[in-house]
Amino acid sequence: MMRLSTPGFSRFIQAEQFNVTYGGGEANVALSLAQLGIPAEHVTRFPDNDLGHAATSYFRKYGLQTEHIVYGGDRLGVYFLEFGAISRPSKIVYDRADSAFAQIQPGMIDWEKAFENAGWFHWTGITPAISDGAAQTLLEGIQLANRMGITVTSDTNYRKNLWQYGKSVRDVMPELVAGCDLIVCGKHDARDIFGLEVPKGEENTWVATCRRIMQEFPRVKRIVNTKRESMSASHNTLSGMLWNGKNYLTTPVHQIVPIVDRIGGGDAFMAGLIYGLQQYQDDQKALNFAVAASVLKHSIEGDANLATVAEIETVMSGDTSGKLSR
Amino acid sequence: MMRLSTPGFSRFIQAEQFNVTYGGGEANVALSLAQLGIPAEHVTRFPDNDLGHAATSYFRKYGLQTEHIVYGGDRLGVYFLEFGAISRPSKIVYDRADSAFAQIQPGMIDWEKAFENAGWFHWTGITPAISDGAAQTLLEGIQLANRMGITVTSDTNYRKNLWQYGKSVRDVMPELVAGCDLIVCGKHDARDIFGLEVPKGEENTWVATCRRIMQEFPRVKRIVNTKRESMSASHNTLSGMLWNGKNYLTTPVHQIVPIVDRIGGGDAFMAGLIYGLQQYQDDQKALNFAVAASVLKHSIEGDANLATVAEIETVMSGDTSGKLSR
C-alpha cells in the first residue's frame, strides 16, 4: 500500500503535503528482515502503472527482492495517516477497496518459483480479510509451503473493520492457521478468530489459551504476543511473551517515549522474532530481540523497521541509554 | 477529487512527498468564479470521512459555497500528477473508480434547494462519463434548470478513457446537450460525441460544424472552443473562438511560457466566459476575457484559476508584459 502521512502533527484538514512511503504487514516484516541481513522477498500484486512500479522501487531500495511481484488490476491500495500526540490518537483512513492485491486470484502467483530457495513463509491476518481471492491465494501458498517443508508463521491480527467480502474470520482462518508453525495471537484474537475464551483459572489465561490453540492446531509449536500499554499517544510501554508448549517466556517492559512513528511496531516485532529464532536458536533470546526491535521501530519514520542488528542487540542487552558514540 | 502532485519536476518514482490540492472540472469553474466575485456553489458528493471534509474545507477557503455537497459513499476520487518540462509531457494517473461521486444516484441531490437563487448551471462531459448514476443525476439537474429558466452550459470534453460503465457517449450526451444554452465543443468532440463530421468546404469547418449542432440542438445559442498549440511541455499558445449563430469571433493568439501548471486551463476559460457573458453582455469581450483568464491560469499552482479581474483585464487589453507595480 501507499502510505500518505501528514507532516509533523498536522491534521488532514491542514495538510498541504503528504509524505509518501509504501508498506503493509508482510512487506514491513520482509523489509525489516532484509535490513537485518536476511534475504527476503515480498510477494504481492501491484497495478501495472507508475504507482505500482514506484512501490516496487521503494521496496527494492531497502533490499527486498521483488521478482515475484505480479502486475495487474485497477489500483494501488492507499492509506492516509495523521500522527497523534499527547492524548490525541493517530488516525488512519484506509482506501484499499478494489486494490490490485484485493483483486488477486489463485493461480496468479507462481508459488513454486517464489518458494525456490525459501525457508520461511510469513503472512498476516490482514491478507485473508481483504478478499476471497486473497484468502484462497494465500491458502495455495501455505499448502505448498507445508509440502515443501518451509516454516510458516502468521501474525493473526484480527481487525473487525475488514472481513467484508461475505466470509467470516471464523470460516476462513482455521484452515490457514492449521498450516502454521508459529503464530502471533493474543487472548482477544483467540476469542475473535477461533471463538476461544478460557475462563480465568490457576494458570495464566493466555498460556491456557495457547494450550487450547495448540491442541486444535497441532502444527503450531510456538505462540507469541506483545503487550502494549498506552500512557498517551506519545508514550507507550511494550513487552513480549512466548509459549512454546513448555515454557512461558516473558521480557522486561520497555518505555517508549517520545514515539516518532508507531505504525509497524508489530511487524518489527515479527521480523525480530524470525531473525532471532534463526540466529540464536533460543526462544528467550529471540523474544528479547523481537521486543527490542519493536521498541526501536517507534523511533523510525515509515512503516518498516530500519534499526540495525547492533542497535537492537544493545537494547536487548538492557542498554536503552541511546548514547551517541562517535 | 484530491490531486496529489509530485514537487517540482520529479517523477512518481522519485517522489517522497505529494502536494495536496482538490479540484475537478466543475469545481474549478465554480472556484474561479468565486474568486472573480461571482457567488458560486459546488454541488457534488464526497465520502463522509476526514478527506471528504478536507475537500469541502479547501473549496470553502476559496469562497465556494458548499452547503449542498452531500456526504456518503466509499472513497474520495484521487488523481496523481507529475509535471513535465521541455518535451516530456505531464503525466496523470487517475484513481477515481468507486468514488463517492461515481456512486451518486438520482434523488441524492436536492436540486430544488441547490437551485434556489441560482441563475446559471454549468456541467462538464466528465460527469456523465463517470457512471450511470452520475449521468442520471446530472439529467435531473439539467431538466430542472430548464424548467426554472436557469442558463445551462457545458464543456462537453470527451475523454475516451472514461465511459466504461456500459453506455456510450453517443447514447448519453445528446439528451444532456439538448438542455444547454452554450457548449464548449471542438471538431473532434463533435465527431466523437455526436458523430458529426463536416467535410471541408468553403466555410470554416468548425463554424459549419456549429451550424449543424445548433440545428440538432436548437436550445444551444453559442458554441465556443479554444485552440491550443504545444511547442513543448513548457510553452503553449492559446486562442479562442465563438460562434453565436451569426458571427464567428476569434481572439489574438497568446504565448504561454514558461508554463507553471497547465491543469485546469479549460476550466479557467469557461469561468472567464461565464464571467464575461454576465458582466460585458458582449460576446467578443467575453471571449477575450475567457482566453486571458485561461492564459493566466497557466501561471497558477493548482487546478483552479486564482487570477483577479484586474489581472485578466490587463492581459485582455493586450498588456501581457507582467510588469511589477509597486
Added chain:
Amino acid sequence: MMRLSTPGFSRFIQAEQFNVTYGGGEANVALSLAQLGIPAEHVTRFPDNDLGHAATSYFRKYGLQTEHIVYGGDRLGVYFLEFGAISRPSKIVYDRADSAFAQIQPGMIDWEKAFENAGWFHWTGITPAISDGAAQTLLEGIQLANRMGITVTSDTNYRKNLWQYGKSVRDVMPELVAGCDLIVCGKHDARDIFGLEVPKGEENTWVATCRRIMQEFPRVKRIVNTKRESMSASHNTLSGMLWNGKNYLTTPVHQIVPIVDRIGGGDAFMAGLIYGLQQYQDDQKALNFAVAASVLKHSIEGDANLATVAEIETVMSGDTSGKLSR
C-alpha cells in the same frame, strides 16, 4: 492577526522560513466552535489587501462565517513566534500597532446584522486593550447583545504590555464586564483589572474573589478559570475550576506532554466551555469538556483547536491513552 512561526525549534535568527497561519483570541474560539459543529461567525476588521483577504479565506476554510468582517485601514496585525523546548520558553514578538483592527471605530460594524440569529457573543480582554476605538466598538456590541438577550462571555485576559492608548484597564473593563453573563477570571486578573484582592481566609481565595466580582457585576452568573503548571516548555499540567454562585467545581489535573503548540490553549478552553454549556446543560460536564478540549489543543499546530467532539469526549471520560483505532 497573521501568525508567522519559525519551523521546528529554530530561533528567529536561524529562520529562513516562517509558517503562516491566522488567529487571535476571539477568532480561535469561534474557529474551534465551528469545528465542533456550532455555527460561528468572526466579526473583525482587516485591511482591504491580499493579506486581509487571505486571513478571511483561512477562517472560512475552517468553517467560520466571515460575512461581517469589514475591510479598511492600513495593515494586518502580525505576531512572530518561535517555539521553546526543555527550559527554553517560546517567544513572541508582537507587531500589531496600527492594525486595521486597532483603527476600528464605533459604527464600522453593523452589529444589528451581525447579531441576526446569534445566541452568544464572546470577546476577550485583548480587544479593549488595543485601542480606544476597539474598546468603544466592543461596548456597542455588548450593549446591543444585552438588549437582544444574547449571552455575553469574556475571557478577561489582562496583558500589561497592552493598554498603551491612554486609558487604563481599570477605566475601561468594568463597564464591559458589567454586560457579561460569564467570565474567565483568575485571582491575578481580578487584582489587575478590578483592583480586587481578597485576603486569605477560610474559603478558597478564588471563590471568595468570585463572590466579590459577582456582587459588583450582578449579571455575571459564572466565573471560570484554568490552572496551568509548567514543568518545562515541553510539559505542562492543566485543570479547570468554575464558580456558579453556588458550587465550586474542579476537574482532574491533566498531563500535557510533549507540547506541540501551546498557543490558544485558553481559547480552546473557552470554546469547549461554550460548547459544553450549550450541549450538556451541566456545569461540571461543560467544565470537563473545556479542559479536555484545551489539553487536546496542545497537540494541534496553529492557534485554534481542531480536535473533534469525539476526541474531546474520550479525554473527558478519562481515557487519555491516545490509542490508535483502525
Added chain:
Amino acid sequence: MMRLSTPGFSRFIQAEQFNVTYGGGEANVALSLAQLGIPAEHVTRFPDNDLGHAATSYFRKYGLQTEHIVYGGDRLGVYFLEFGAISRPSKIVYDRADSAFAQIQPGMIDWEKAFENAGWFHWTGITPAISDGAAQTLLEGIQLANRMGITVTSDTNYRKNLWQYGKSVRDVMPELVAGCDLIVCGKHDARDIFGLEVPKGEENTWVATCRRIMQEFPRVKRIVNTKRESMSASHNTLSGMLWNGKNYLTTPVHQIVPIVDRIGGGDAFMAGLIYGLQQYQDDQKALNFAVAASVLKHSIEGDANLATVAEIETVMSGDTSGKLSR
C-alpha cells in the same frame, strides 16, 4: 526590511509558508559590493528586538559591516512578495509604516564615526520618501560627506505611493541631489522629481534632460539609467546608458529569461556601477559591468546580487552562454 515571499509561484491566499530574507535599496547595493570584495557598511535603524537583530545578522553573513546600525523604535518594516510568471506580474504588499527606520531622527546616526575610512556614500530616493526624519537624517549624511570629500551617489527612484508625510518629492529632493556626484535618473524621474520635461528635439531626449539636470546641479558629473523592456513576467531585456557631460554611452541589450527573482535589479546595477567606476576608471567598462551585474541578479534568489566578479566579467565580455565549467 524583512521580505516575506511566497514559495514558488503561489499566491498570497495559497501560502502556508513565507521565505524570509532581508533587504532594501541601500542594503542591497552595499551587500552586493561586499560580495564583490569592496568593504561596505550599512547604516540604518532597526528595532531592538529579535527581528531587528536577525536582520543585522543576515547582512553580516554576507559580509556587510553593521557596526553603525542603531537600534530603537517600534517595528521592523516588512514587505510581502509573490512571484509572477507568464503575463501575471509579481505583487508586493508593503507594510513599513512606523518602522524603526521611518522613525529615525537627525542626530541618531553618528555620521562622523560611520564615515571614518569611507570613500563613497550611496543613498536611494526611497529614504527621503519614507518620513521627514529620514529625509533630514539623510541630509545630515550628505552634507557631511560633501564636507569630507566622500563621493555621493543616488538612485533617485521616485515611487508615487510613498511621499505621504506631508512634504512633496519636489520640496525635498533637490537639496539632496545637489550633494551628489552621480545619480540614476530616467526621463520619468526627471519629470516627477524635478519637473523637468525636455521636448523631443534633435538630440536624444534623455541626454538633453541630463544636460539640464547638470546645469541645475553642477556637482552631478554623471547620470546613468537602465532601460528594461518586459516581454512577460518571465522575460525582460535590459540595457544601460550613461551621460558624463561629454559622451553618451550605451550597452548591448541583454536577454533575461527565465527570470528567477527580479527584485533588486536596479540595486545590482548600482553596485556594479560603483564597483566598475572604482576598478576600471573607465565609464564604458563600468556601465557594461553594471548592466551585466544586473542581468545576473535576475538569476539570484533574494533582494541582493550574489554574482561574483568573474561571473559578471564573463557576461560583460559578451559570453552569456552560462556554460558549466567543471
Added chain:
Amino acid sequence: MMRLSTPGFSRFIQAEQFNVTYGGGEANVALSLAQLGIPAEHVTRFPDNDLGHAATSYFRKYGLQTEHIVYGGDRLGVYFLEFGAISRPSKIVYDRADSAFAQIQPGMIDWEKAFENAGWFHWTGITPAISDGAAQTLLEGIQLANRMGITVTSDTNYRKNLWQYGKSVRDVMPELVAGCDLIVCGKHDARDIFGLEVPKGEENTWVATCRRIMQEFPRVKRIVNTKRESMSASHNTLSGMLWNGKNYLTTPVHQIVPIVDRIGGGDAFMAGLIYGLQQYQDDQKALNFAVAASVLKHSIEGDANLATVAEIETVMSGDTSGKLSR
C-alpha cells in the same frame, strides 16, 4: 558519488539544505539502462559505512544490480552542485580525493563473476583519471571483457582538472581505448587524449579525425559525439553524430528549454545509444534515440535519466510537443 545540490537556484552561501542523490558517469548510464528495461549492473567501490550503503540502496531503488559493488576504503566521493539560470552557469565543487573508488586496486573487483551473463561493458574517461589503481582496475576489466567477447564502449570524456596522480591522459588512455568497440570522442577529446589534430580539409574534420582514430585503434568500429550549443544556462540545443567507418550520420537539432537539470546529459546519450544499438540494429535509429534520450534527461532532476522508452520514442519521432495525454 554523493551529489549535494542546493535547492532551487540558491547559491552555496545561501543554502540551508542540500538535496541528496547519488550518481557518477558509469552509474548514470547503467541506471538509465535499467529504467529502459535493460538489465544493468554497477561495479564500483564504496566505503563500508552508512553513506556507502545508502548509495547502493539508491541505485538499487532504480533497478540497478549492485551485487558486485565492493566495500572498503575511507570515504564516499562527494560533489556539490548549484544550479545556474539565465547567463549564470551551474557550479560544481568536487570533493572526491581519497574516495573508496579512488583507492581501488587491481584484484579488488572479481571481474569474472561480475561479467557472468554480461554482454556489454561501458566505462568513462573519468575512471582512469581518478587514480592509478582505478586505471589499472579498469584495464583488468577491459582485457577480460575482450577475452570474453563482451562489447566494450567508452565515453572518453577528458577533464583537465583530473589526471593528477602522476600519469598523463596520453600515457594511460590509448591502451584502454584499444579494447573498445565504440567510443564517444569529439575533436577536442581527440586532441587532448590522443594528440590528434586533423587540419581542415575537404572532408568534415571530425570524420577525418575518426578515420585516424580507427586506424590507430582497429577494434573501434563506431565513434559518436554530441554537439551542444549553449544559448544560456537555461537554454541549450543538442544534436548527435556517428561515424561507423562508412557513413556519417547526424540528427536533427533539438531545442532544450527550460533546462531542469543538465547534469548527466552525456550519460543519458550513452545509455540511449546502447539501448538503441541493441534494440534497433540500426545506427541512425540508435543515434536518434540517444539524442532524444539526452534531450529528455534535461527535464529530469538528478544525474540519471528516468525517461521511458515510450517518451524517448515520441521525441525521436519528431513529436516534441510534450502534450499531456490523459
Added chain:
Amino acid sequence: MMRLSTPGFSRFIQAEQFNVTYGGGEANVALSLAQLGIPAEHVTRFPDNDLGHAATSYFRKYGLQTEHIVYGGDRLGVYFLEFGAISRPSKIVYDRADSAFAQIQPGMIDWEKAFENAGWFHWTGITPAISDGAAQTLLEGIQLANRMGITVTSDTNYRKNLWQYGKSVRDVMPELVAGCDLIVCGKHDARDIFGLEVPKGEENTWVATCRRIMQEFPRVKRIVNTKRESMSASHNTLSGMLWNGKNYLTTPVHQIVPIVDRIGGGDAFMAGLIYGLQQYQDDQKALNFAVAASVLKHSIEGDANLATVAEIETVMSGDTSGKLSR
C-alpha cells in the same frame, strides 16, 4: 566543519535532504560567546572555495569575527549526522581526513595579529588529534598566548577514533595542557590522556585526580567537568563540577527532555563557563551558568548555543519552567 544532518528522525538511507550548518568544537564555543555578547574570533583554515567561504559566512552571521581565518588546502571537513530517539542513538559519520584544517602547518596562522586585543584563548583536544601540523600550530598559539599573558583554556576531550597520524595522545597533550589555566577533564580523560588513575579512596576520586593533574601542570588552576546521564536518546540529565584547588563545587542535576539537538552540549558548557568566569568573578556562579547554558543548548538546532544571557540566568536561578512571557 560542514554538518549535514538528516531531517527529523530519518536515517541516512532515508534522507533525500540534508540540513546544512557549520560547526566544530572551538567554533561552537566562540559562536556561543559572540551570542552572549562577548567579542570572539574563530581562527582556523578553510579551503579557498565556495564551501570554505560559506562556512565563514555562517560564522559571521552569528557575530563571530573571522578576519584571521586562512584559506587554502584541499577540502572542507564534513560530518554527517542522523538524530536518534527513544533508545536509538544519534549517529555520526565523520569525513574530515585531509581537510584544509588537518593540512595546516606552523606559520600559517599569524598568531601575533590574531591575539591583538585578545584576553582568552580556548582550544579543544580534537585539534591536536587531527594531524601533526594542527598540533604544532596549536602549540605555537599556546606558547605565544602564555608569553602574552592571555588566559588559556582547553576542553581536553579525548576521542580514541582520532589520533591516527602517528603520535599518541600521551605524546602530544602534556606539553599543550602545560600551557593551560583551566581544563575540562574527567576521570576517563585523565586516564586516557595522562595515564592517571587514582584509586578509590576517602576523597572524591575526581577531586583526587584533579589534585594530581595540578601537581603535574602547575599552571592549571581550575579543572571542570560535566556529568551526563542518559535515560534515553531523548532524555538526559546534566550537572557540573569544578575544582579550583580549594573547593569542590557542584551544581543541581538538570532534566533535559525532550532533547532537540544534543551536539555541542559540551561546547555550550565551556562558553558558559568562560562567560561566567569573566562576568561573575565567582566560580560557583560561573559553573551554574555553564551548566544552565548547556541545558538550554539541547533545545537549539545546530552545533552552537543560541540561548541568551537572560534565558540562561533564568534557568540558573532554578526556574526551568519554560513559561512563555508575552
